[in-house]
Structure formats: C-alpha cells, structure tokens
Amino acid sequence: MSPPTMRDQALLGQAGAADAYEFDDSKLKAYWKFDEGSGTVYNVSEGTEDLGSDADITMNGGTYSVATDMGDLGTGVTFDGTDDSGYCGSNLSQWNYISNTSGLASFFFWAKFLSAPSEETFIGTVYTEGTQIGLLIRIHSTMKMLWHISRGTDATRTISVSSGNNYIPDTTNWHSYCYTYDYGGSPPLHLKRDNANEITGNLASGTNTPSDSNNTYPMQIARRNVPGSEFNAHYSACEWSMWHEVIDSDTQDALYNDGAGREIY
Numbered sequence: 001m002s003p004p005t006m007r008d009q010a011l012l013g014q015a016g017a018a019d020a021y022e023f024d025d026s027k028l029k030a031y032w033k034f035d036e037g038s039g040t041v042y043n044v045s046e047g048t049e050d051l052g053s054d055a056d057i058t059m060n061g062g063t064y065s066v067a068t069d070m071g072d073l074g075t076g077v078t079f080d081g082t083d084d085s086g087y088c089g090s091n092l093s094q095w096n097y098i099s100n101t102s103g104l105a106s107f108f109f110w111a112k113f114l115s116a117p118s119e120e121t122f123i124g125t126v127y128t129e130g131t132q133i134g135l136l137i138r139i140h141s142t143m144k145m146l147w148h149i150s151r152g153t154d155a156t157r158t159i160s161v162s163s164g165n166n167y168i169p170d171t172t173n174w175h176s177y178c179y180t181y182d183y184g185g186s187p188p189l190h191l192k193r194d195n196a197n198e199i200t201g202n203l204a205s206g207t208n209t210p211s212d213s214n215n216t217y218p219m220q221i222a223r224r225n226v227p228g229s230e231f232n233a234h235y236s237a238c239e240w241s242m243w244h245e246v247i248d249s250d251t252q253d254a255l256y257n258d259g260a261g262r263e264i265y
Contacts, residue, residue, distance in 0.1 A: 021254040021262065023251065023254065023264050024251075025045065025046060025047040025048075025264060026047050026048040026049065027047060027048070027049055027243050027244040027245040028045045028046075028047035028049070028050065028241060028242075028243055028264070029045065029047070029049055029050065029051050029055070029094075029097070029242045029243060029244050030043045030045055030050075030051050030055040030088075030240075030241070030242045031043060031044050031045040031047075031240070031241045031242075031264055031265075032044070032057060032237075032239075032240045032241075033074065033238070033239055033263070034075070034076045034077045034237050034238050034239065034240070035074040035075050035076070035238075036064060036077075037064050037065055038064055039059065040056050040057065040058060040059060041056065041057035041059060041077065041086065042056050042057075043055035043056050043057075043088075044265065045241075046265065049244050051091075051094050053089070054088065054089045054091040054094055055088050055089065055094065055219075056088065056089065057086040057087070057088055057221055058086060058087055058088075058089070059077075059084075059085075059086045060083070060084065060085045060086065061079075061080065061083055061084035061085070062077045062078065062079060062080075062084045062086070063077065063078040063080065063084075064077055066078050066236050066238075068110070068174055068236075068238050068261075069173075069174060070110065070174060070238075070239075070259065070260050070261035071260035071261070072257055072260045072261045072262050072263060073110065073238055073239050073260075073261035073262075073263065074238075074263075075238070076110070076112075076236050076237050076238030076239075077236065077237050077238075078114070078235070078236040078237075079221070079222035079233055079234060079235055079236075079237070080234060081114070081115065081117075081120075081222075081231070081232065081233060081234025081235075082231055083231045084222060084231065085220065085221060085222045085223035085230065085231050085233075086220075086221035086222065086223075087218050087219065087220050087221065087223070088218050088219040088221075089218055090218055091218070092125075092214035092215045092216070092217070092218065093214045093215070095125050095134060095135065095215045095219055096212070096213075096214060096215060097244050098134070098135050098149070098181070099125075099133060099134050099135055099149045099150070099158070099210055099211070099215060100210055100211065100212045101183065101209065101210055101211075101212055102183065103149065103158075103181060103182070103183035103188075103210060104181070104182050104183070104244060104245060104246065105179075105180070105181050105242065105243065105244060105245075105246075106178065106179065106180045106181070106241075106242070106243040106245060106246055106247040107137075107177075107178070107179045107240070107241070107242050107243075108176065108177070108178045108179075108240070108241050108243075108247065108252070108255050109176070109177055109178075109237065109239070109240040109241070110174055110175070110176050110177075110237070110238045110239045110240070110261060111174070111175065111177065111235050111236065111237055111238075112171075112172075112173060112174045112175070112235060112236040113139065113143075113168050113171055113234070113235045114171055114234045114235055114236065115171055115234045116141055116143060116171065117139045117140065117141055117232070117233065117234065118141055118232070119138060119139075119140055119141060119232075120138065120139040120140075120222075120232045120233040120234070121136065121137075121138055121139075121220065121222070121223060121224040121232060121233060122137040122138060122139050122145075122222070122233055122235075123135075123137050123219065123220065123221055123222075124136035124137055124138075124148075124217075124219070124220055124224070125215035125216060125217050125218065125219055125220070126148075126150050126215070126216050126217065127217075127220075127224035127225050127226055128150075130150075130152075130154070130155055131152055131153075131216075132150050132152055132216040132217075133150055133151065133152035133211045133213055133214065133215055133216050134149070134150060134215035134216055134217070135147075135148070135149055135215070136148040136149075136150065137179075139168065139233065139235075140162075142165040142166065143165060143166045143167060143168040143169075144162055144163045144164055144165050144166070144167050144168070145162075145163040145167050145168065145177070145191065146160070146161065146162050146163070147159070147160070147161045147179060147181075147189060147191065147201070148160045148161075149181075149210060150216075151207075151208070151209065151210055151211050152211045152213060152216070153211065154207075156204055156206065156207060156208070157204050157208070158183070158203060158204060158208045158209070158210040159181075159188060159189060159201060159202075159203050159204055159208065160201075160204055161189050161191070161199070161201025161202075163191060163199050164199070167193060167197070167199070168193075169193075174236070174238070175193055175194050176193070176194055176195065176255070176256050176259075176261070177191070177192070177193055178190075178191070178192045178195070178247075178252055178255075178256075179191050180246040180247065181246075182246050183203075183210065185246070187200040187201060187202050188201070188202065188203060189201040189202075192252070194256065194259065195252060195253065195256035221237075222235070238261075239261055239263065241255070241264060
C-alpha cells in the first residue's frame with residue numbers, strides 16, 4: 001500500500017481530525033525530516049517544485065535517532081561540531097531561487113544548539129563574501145544568528161542581517177526558527193523564533209543587486225568549504241522545510257503548532 005499523501009494526512013490529521021491542517025506544498029522545494037536511522041537524509045517533498053533527489057543530504061557522520069521533545073515530531077540527527085556534516089548533491093543552480101534577482105524563499109526548521117559556537121556555518125552555499133554567490137546562515141559565539149546573501153562581484157552583500165546577541169536562548173531546548181525572504185519586499189527579510197520574537201532586516205546600503213549566476217557550492221549542512229576548518233557546527237536538527245515563497249502566518253502557525261511541531265506529511 002502506498003503511504004498517505006499530503007492531503008490524506010490533512011484529512012486524517014497527525015493526531016486525529018481535530019489537528020488536521022492542509023498545507024499547500026506546491027512551492028515546497030525540500031523537506032528533510034531527519035528521522036532516518038542511518039545514511040542519507042532524504043528530501044521527501046511531494047510539491048510541484050520539489051527538487052527531488054538532488055536535494056537529498058549525503059551525510060558524513062552524524063548521530064541518528066536523537067529524541068525530540070516536540071509532541072508531533074519524530075527523531076532528529078545531531079552534528080557533533082567536529083567532523084559531522086552533510087551536503088546536497090552537486091546541482092548549483094537549484095538554490096538560485098534564494099539568492100538571485102527574483103529571490104523568494106522561506107526556511108522553517110527545528111534545532112537544538114548544543115554549545116556556544118566560535119562562529120559556525122549552520123547551512124549555506126558560500127562561506128564568505130567576495131566572489132562567492134549564494135546563501136549563508138551563521139551562528140556566532142554571542143548566540144546570535146546571521147543571514148547573508150552574497151552577490152559574487154565584490155565584498156558587499158545583497159543582504160546581511162543579524163538577530164542580535166542571545167537570540168538563541170539556550171543550549172538545552174529545541175526551538176523553531178523561520179526565515180522568510182523576498183528581495184522585492186519591504187522589509188525583505190523576517191526571522192522568528194518559536195513563532196514570535198520577530199527580527200526584520202533590510203537590503204545592504206548602496207549596491208545590493210544580487211547575481212543571477214549559479215550558487216558557488218552545493219548546499220552544505222553544518223560545514224564550510226574552508227580547508228582545515230570544514231566542520232564547525234554543533235546542533236541537533238529535525239523537520240526542516242525550504243519553500244519558494246514567503247509562507248504565510250497560517251502556515252507558520254501550523255508548523256509551530258504551539259510548540260509541538262507538525263509534520264507536513
């Protein structure tokens with residue numbers, strides 16, 4: 001028997017009909033549950049714009065079947081901050097929708113940060129500015145989160161936004177984070193933690209036109225492309241979704257689900 005589709009799940013609900021929510025997954029590019037017991041973390045999106053197996057995460061290490069304390073979610077994976085990492089295939093163009101002149105994206109994820117970093121790469125297709133093109137989300141020692149989109153033509157960025165210190169509130173609990181980005185929006189970037197605590201950010205001053213060329217690297221998870229210091233993020237991951245749209249407040253509410261989390265399928 002085939003597994004239930006998104007709309008079957010919406011009708012049945014994850015914990016009964018009262019909890020049902022019908023997601024519009026047409027713009028869902030990648031959906032990683034991190035509930036595998038070993039090996040590849042699969043992109044399980046069923047959306048019209050699904051990136052398919054090109055967005056599967058090839059893992060290097062990782063501790064699997066890590067328990068979460070969200071009532072509606074399963075297990076996750078821990079990256080140890082030393083030599084655990086992942087990457088998504090070799091297709092550079094599939095992430096251009098985030099960083100190009102039509103940039104439009106959302107990223108909703110659950111994470112438990114397990115130690116204060118020095119300056120960690122959380123996820124990204126670049127590791128610095130300059131001639132690199134793409135997305136970078138960093139975690140800083142002061143427990144702030146930073147979102148960058150690099151233009152690739154000089155040392156300036158299209159956008160560079162900091163949450164401010166202590167936005168990551170602790171190293172003991174799971175929290176949800178939601179980034180939404182619209183290059184043409186005003187303001188273009190919004191960040192929420194636990195469906196609240198909103199931060200907004202504007203484009204860089206001066207020249208900020210993004211590049212329509214391919215991203216520099218495949219999507220990297222918990223690592224940066226710097227020889228000798230590739231692995232540097234220490235956190236647990238569960239239930240990540242990337243979208244080619246700004247997901248609305250109803251979708252964000254449903255994914256957060258009063259702190260219990262909610263599976264899309």
